[in-house]
Amino acid sequence: xxxxxxxxxxxxxxxxxxxxxxxxxxxxxxxxxxxxxxxxxxxxxxxxxxxxxxxxxxxxxxxxxxxxxxxxxxxxxxxxxxxxxxxxxxxxxxxxxxxxxxxxxxxxxxxxxxxxxxxxxxxxxxxxxxxxxxxxxxxxxxxxxxxxxxxxxxxxxxxxxxxxxxxxxxxxxxxxxxxxxxxxxxxxxxxxxxxxxxxxxxxxxxxxxxxxxxxxxxxxxxxxxxxxxxxxxxxxxxxxxxxxxxxxxxxxxxxxxxxxxxxxxxxxxxxxxxxxxxxxxxxxxxxxxxxxxxxxxxxxxxxxxxxxxxxxxxxxxxxxxxxxxxxxxxxxxxxxxxxxxxxxxxxxxxxxxxxxxxxxxxxxxxxxxxxxxxxxxxxxxxxxxxxxxxxxxxxxxxxxxxxxxxxxxxxxxxxxxxxxxxxxxxxxxxxxxxxxxxxxxxxxxxxxxxxxxxxxxxxxxxxxxxxxxxxxxxxxxxxxxxxxxxxxxxxxxxxxxxxxxxxxxxxxxxxxxxxxxxxxxxxxxxxxxxxxxxxxxxxxxxxxxxxxxxxxxxxxxxxxxxxxxxxxxxxxxxxxxxxxxxxxxxxxxxxxxxxxxxxxxxx
Numbered sequence: 001x002x003x004x005x006x007x008x009x010x011x012x013x014x015x016x017x018x019x020x021x022x023x024x025x026x027x028x029x030x031x032x033x034x035x036x037x038x039x040x041x042x043x044x045x046x047x048x049x050x051x052x053x054x055x056x057x058x059x060x061x062x063x064x065x066x067x068x069x070x071x072x073x074x075x076x077x078x079x080x081x082x083x084x085x086x087x088x089x090x091x092x093x094x095x096x097x098x099x100x101x102x103x104x105x106x107x108x109x110x111x112x113x114x115x116x117x118x119x120x121x122x123x124x125x126x127x128x129x130x131x132x133x134x135x136x137x138x139x140x141x142x143x144x145x146x147x148x149x150x151x152x153x154x155x156x157x158x159x160x161x162x163x164x165x166x167x168x169x170x171x172x173x174x175x176x177x178x179x180x181x182x183x184x185x186x187x188x189x190x191x192x193x194x195x196x197x198x199x200x201x202x203x204x205x206x207x208x209x210x211x212x213x214x215x216x217x218x219x220x221x222x223x224x225x226x227x228x229x230x231x232x233x234x235x236x237x238x239x240x241x242x243x244x245x246x247x248x249x250x251x252x253x254x255x256x257x258x259x260x261x262x263x264x265x266x267x268x269x270x271x272x273x274x275x276x277x278x279x280x281x282x283x284x285x286x287x288x289x290x291x292x293x294x295x296x297x298x299x300x301x302x303x304x305x306x307x308x309x310x311x312x313x314x315x316x317x318x319x320x321x322x323x324x325x326x327x328x329x330x331x332x333x334x335x336x337x338x339x340x341x342x343x344x345x346x347x348x349x350x351x352x353x354x355x356x357x358x359x360x361x362x363x364x365x366x367x368x369x370x371x372x373x374x375x376x377x378x379x380x381x382x383x384x385x386x387x388x389x390x391x392x393x394x395x396x397x398x399x400x401x402x403x404x405x406x407x408x409x410x411x412x413x414x415x416x417x418x419x420x421x422x423x424x425x426x427x428x429x430x431x432x433x434x435x436x437x438x439x440x441x442x443x444x445x446x447x448x449x450x451x452x453x454x455x456x457x458x459x460x461x462x463x464x465x466x467x468x469x470x471x472x473x474x475x476x477x478x479x480x481x482x483x484x485x486x487x488x489x490x491x492x493x494x495x496x497x498x499x500x501x502x503x504x505x506x507x508x509x510x511x512x513x514x515x516x517x518x519x520x521x522x523x524x525x526x527x528x529x530x531x532x533x534x535x536x537x538x539x540x541x542x543x544x545x546x547x548x549x550x551x552x553x554x555x556x557x558x559x560x561x562x563x564x565x566x567x568x569x570x571x572x573x574x575x576x577x578x579x580x581x582x583x584x585x586x587x588x589x590x591x592x593x594x595x596x597x598x599x600x601x602x603x
Contacts, residue, residue, distance in 0.1 A: 030058050035065060038093050040129040041086060048125060054079035059238050060214070061087055069213045071228065072238040073220045076411065077390075077418030080216045081122050084184050087214075089127055089134060091182055092157050096133055102155040103179035109163050109203075111190040113312045114319065114389045116140040119186065120160050134158065139165045142312065149174040163191060163199035170206050177206050183231065185215045192223040204230045218414070219407060250417040252460060253426045253470035254453065259446065260438040262400055262428045263295055264484045268477055270301045270329070271546060275424070277395025278322065281331045282412050284401035284443045289333040290496045290503070291441075292400065296329075298487040300544035303329035305503065314507040323392040330391075334403075334412065391415045399427035404445055406455040426470060429453050441488070479550045487543055 032045050032053060053061065056074040063070050064087035074080055088106050095105060110116045120138040127134045137151045139161035145168075152159070152174045159166070159175065169175035185191060191200060213231045217224050220239065228235065257265060269275050283289050286307045296303050304327050306318050322330055394416040403409050409427075416423030430446040457467050 030062075035061050035086075037086060037090055038130070040093075041089055041126060043129045044126045045086075047128070050082070054083075056080055056238070056240050057083045057086075059240060060084065063236050063238075064088075064212075064214055065090060067212055069235040070238060071215045071217075071224070071235040072240065073217050074238070074240045076218055076414035078240070081119060081186070081390075082126070084186075084214045084216060085119070085122055085126050088158070088182050088184065089123070089130070091212075092134055093130060095181070102135075102157075104152075104155055104157065104159055104176060105179060106158045106182035106184070107166065107177065107180055107207075108158065108160045108184040108186065109166060109191070110140075110160065110186045111162065111194045111196070112187075112389075113140040113162070114315060115187060116160050116162065117312075117316050118390055123158060123160070136160065139169065140312070145172065145174075163196040163203060167199040167202045167206075170203065178208065180208060180211050183207060183211050183213045185213070185227065185231070188215045188217045188227055189219050189221045189223045192226060200227065200230065207231075218411065250413055250423045250425050250465070252413070252465055252467040253424065254429055254467055255426065255470045255472070256429050256431050258434040258437055259430055259441040259443075260484075260488065262430075263292075263441065263488055264477065264481055265428070265472065266292070266398075266400065267295070267299060267301075267484050267487070268472075268480055270296065271299050275396050275398075275426075277328075278325070278391075278393055279329050279396045279398060280391060280394055280415050281329065281398045281400050282403070283331060283333050284445050286333045286500065287496055288401065288443060289331045290500045291491050292331050294491045294495060294499055295487055298490065298540055298543045301329070303327070303331050305331050305333075307333040309500075309504060310507050314510060319389060319391065323390075325393075334408075389415075390418075392418075393421075394418070394423065396424045396426060399425070401443055401445060402427055402429055402449045402452055404448070404452060406452070406459045409452075409456050410459070427453075427456075476551075483543055483550075486540060490540060 030053060032042055032050065035053075037045075056072060056078045060070055060072050060080075060083040064084060070084075072080065072083070088108075092105050108119055110119060116138055117140070120136060123134075123136050124131075127136070135154065135156040136158035137156040137160070139148055139151075139159060143151075148165075148169060149172070152169060155176070161169075166175065170177060191197075213235070215224070215227065215231070215235075255265060266281075281292065281303075283292060286309055289305050289307055293303055293305055304318055304322075306315060310318075318327070318330065321327055397413045397416045399409070399412060403412060413423075413425035416425065429449045432447075432450055435447055435449075436442050453467075460467055
């Protein structure tokens with residue numbers, strides 16, 4: 001095997017290639033021009049306002065440009081996408097100088113459609129000034145086999161896909177990997193967890209030997225160890241931990257409360273604006289997300305939903321609009337991660353096995369008393385929200401339902417405090433003595449909240465972080481309970497089911513039937529919102545107003561700096577509210593037969 005040359009054209013030894021690189025080691029402060037990138041790529045980097053490369057970029061880009069295989073572990077939001085996209089584009093531009101014939105040179109494999117769309121857009125941005133020389137194709141959209149074959153017939157330089165889609169096209173001879181030189185596995189630790197093990201094995205047999213491989217991951221789990229012998233030759237391990245500046249990072253809070261009190265606290269937090277800025281609320285399942293949205297709507301709190309049931313175009317549009325500050329609250333059901341056990345030490349920290357999570361029937365593996373299951377809508381197996389997706393400027397992550405593993409918690413809260421900014425994580429935990437005390441709001445995953453919290457505290461302690469108690473004034477919060485109960489009683493199972501069906505029908509209409517129209521008129525897409533009202537069984541408009549007697553003596557200023565009051569739907573100074581001789585004009589009855597007035601025809 002040929003030895004690689006470093007930046008000074010000196011041969012590197014195999015021992016150096018296999019040596020792990022620690023993020024704590026001193027490294028030279030490099031800038032993007034120091035990497036020797038194509039001027040067109042540097043122009044795109046400048047347009048993105050990247051001043052200095054991050055730690056993962058400083059470490060990974062030189063190794064990738066040298067042609068080495070790289071296995072990189074770095075936290076979310078550290079710049080991993082640019083760390084492999086820039087070397088990938090540089091490799092293709094260099095190859096085009098000697099062999100301009102079209103061929104697929106790079107394959108980027110991702111576990112979810114949302115991440116595929118994000119990577120595709122990143123490649124478009126960084127190749128903006130060399131778009132004529134680089135063609136990329138994304139295979140994760142809902143396209144027929146004929147359309148996918150047509151897209152691949154021109155042999156695009158870069159193909160972004162999930163392993164299942166990639167293997168289907170390779171198996172049907174639509175995608176040729178004969179000239180492949182660059183392979184990327186993004187969020188590699190999720191590949192096998194998402195059920196792609198068979199597809200990965202098949203792809204490994206079709207990929208030619210000697211292909212340069214870059215694997216990016218947030219954790220170095222057993223799944224990553226299983227993939228290493230399949231795709232790697234002599235990888236360089238980058239185990240990086242980005243140092244946090246003073247005052248930066250995530251502040252972790254936890255509230256121990258009953259199951260119905262979650263809704264009470266969420267109502268108080270958002271209605272009185274105790275938490276400001278953009279927020280992602282994680283819940284246990286899809287029904288739970290609609291229940292919380294319907295609950296919020298009665299208080300005039302607008303939010304949008306993100307789950308695996310919605311069409312991919314709608315999900316991508318929700319994330320884009322959230323990043324553009326159109327929505328402030330996303331209720332995300334990360335049900336996929338709840339079924340994954342990606343923690344290496346989940347079973348071994350305290351010597352006890354993790355308790356099994358009950359299934360939808362109510363008992364784990366118990367078929368003695370099978371219950372009739374409601375037919376569920378088809379979910380997208382390539383959906384994921386807690387990993388990979390780049391949510392911008394998230395101020396707070398609320399774990400309305402605590403995840404089942406410490407790693408899931410880490411990935412969820414990683415949506416905030418990105419790129420050196422501050423953030424807060426607030427988690428609701430149900431103690432064992434309060435579990436199932438309020439049946440209508442119970443979720444089965446809450447049974448083991450205290451055990452999961454103990455693991456989370458231990459894991460954060462290893463990272464030098466403290467999980468603090470978030471204290472509420474119970475007397476002040478209790479004043480809002482009866483209003484919470486009124487709103488919660490209106491959110492029945494029937495209302496949740498109807499809202500879920502109605503939302504899915506509306507989003508399918510927006511996503512499929514109007515797709516071509518929006519492609520031709522992209523500006524009109526701004527008028528399509530995802531936070532519209534779903535409506536409960538009975539309307540309670542009085543709940544949208546917070547009366548002064550519910551607030552403490554300090555008034556609204558004691559809870560929030562902003563003035564919160566009732567905003568009427570109609571202007572009070574309009575013609576409908578002008579005073580007459582008998583006061584305000586009475587609204588006409590809704591029955592047209594009772595209000596119909598006919599005059600006798602005169603001769």
